[in-house]
Amino acid sequence: MDGLIRSDYELTFEDIGYTRQWLEGPGFYYYTGFKSPLEDQLRDKKVLSGKRTTALLHPAEDGIALVRTGKYAYHTEPYTANQVIGRTFEEAELCALGSLQMMPPAPVYIVGQKRSPYRQFFVWSLMRATERGHVSAARRRVGGRVPACSGRAPRALALGQAAPAFAVLAYAFLLCGAILAGEIWWARRSEIRAAAVAAA
DSSP, X not given: OHHHHHSOXXXXXXXXXXHHHHXXXXXXXXXXXXXXXXXXXXXXXXXISSOOSSOSEEOHHHHHHHHHTTSEEEEOOHHHHHHHHHHHOOHHHHHHOOOOXXXXXXXXXXXXXXXXXXXXXHHHHHHHHHHTTHHHHHHHHHHOOOOOOOSOSOXXXXXXXXXXXXHHHHHHHHHHHHHHHHHHHHHHHHHHHHHHHHHO
């Protein structure tokens, strides 16, 4: 999230209920009292006081189209984003795409009366649905397929990204050269000593 705060990306959001709640009520996310200083800093810098060239809220198709331009970051449900991205993005664009989880998942609870006789029924039903695989099947169906970068498209590697690897390679080369020179010196010294002992 630090990288997003420092970046030049302009933030846009999907117009859904919990996004509006996150924008309007910091620290009151689904009544959890969850507070994150980084989220507050992101909200203050990128949303409340940031310069805007487009509207704050967009439908999913328009938001993902803005992401394709390379100047925007878009917040939406993963399922919605994966559907649009899977249809519209090319291989090279998929490899350049990144994501981060901004809002923690909120667990959903069944609302019921305290000490209700139905409590055990709900517990038993949910455990049975979980054991039989209905819950995982529903999660797979609703979660959608995440489009993945296959790695077949060539990507340009900037020298700045590879500089640490080259530095380690140079240090290893120098270390190997020093060890080789030390072994050669030690072998010659041992030969000279052996010759001196044999002559004496």
